[in-house]
Amino acid sequence: MDIRVLRNFLAVAREGNITRAAESLHIAQPSLSKQLMDLEKELGKQLFIRGKRKITLTEDGVLLRKRADEIVTLMEKTMQEISLGTAEISGEISIGGTPTKKVLQVAAALRQKHPGIQFHFFSSDATDVVERLDHGSLDFAVLLEPIDTTKYEYVSLPDFDCWGLLMPNECELAKKNVIQREDLCNVPLIFHRRIGLQREIALWAQTELELMDIAATYNVIDGNPSQFVKSGLGYFLTSQDRAAIGIYREYETFSVNSY
Secondary structure: OOHHHHHHHHHHHHHOOHHHHHHHHOOOHHHHHHHHHHHHHHHOOOOEEEOOOOEEEOHHHHHHHHHHHHHHHHHHHHHHHHHOOOOOOOEEEEEEEOOOHHHHHHHHHHHHHOOOEEEEEEOOOHHHHHHHHHHOOOOEEEOOOOOOOOOOOOOOOOOOOOEEEEEEOOOHHHHOOOOOHHHHHOOOEEEEOOHHHHHHHHHHOOOOHHHOOEEEEEOOOOOOOHHHHHOOOOEEEEEHHHHOOOOOOOOEEEEEEOO
16 A cells, blocks of 8 residues: 555545545546545445545545554654754654643743754544554653553653533532532533543542443533533533633533542
8 A cells, every 4th residue: 555645545535525635736636536446446445435526435434544644644754753864853743632731841941952843732532642652653642640551651740630510500519619529429420431530530439430420421522511511411520721711600610629
């Protein structure tokens, strides 16, 4: 499988249109179409559903896009590392997860000392971040504990977070200053899907995870999560830093207690 064909496949997947992808790649549209058909023939799978104006990925196409992105990223990273000279410290550092204040301060100090260094931050859920870390497309990952400390070299950061609930102003819990352990067992929760984190919360609440009322789970929330609460689906369990992203206090109360 040619790395050039994978790059072209990613361009088509990104554009959703072969003509636009061919223009962005500066190649002829018939040539690109033939590459895609040859790729499907080589894999023995249909990768695209071809519509009149737009093409979409099949389930196999979605999987290939994920793997192709990892392969191309790792290939480019490897080629850059090999081609770098030794006279000056430079290159790219890829960091997954949500960088903490301390991590960003260290990155800024390192780049001030070595301007040739460029940082790339990749935000996703922990499962995807760890998978990319295992594949080598990420150099470091910032993860919320608990993590498998036997599998990775790690440093515990001094940063910590305070957890709490987003809830309607009119509910009984909104009258409290802090959330007690038993409170988590008496309301429907919207939880992060990471099972290790769920069990950590359940341990703090001194209950079994199976006994908690988990109405929904999420991996990554873009923007304001207050819509989950407004819908009546449940109480959104989140960190205080995430709550600071949006202005929720007009609609919800964020009651906190450090675990």
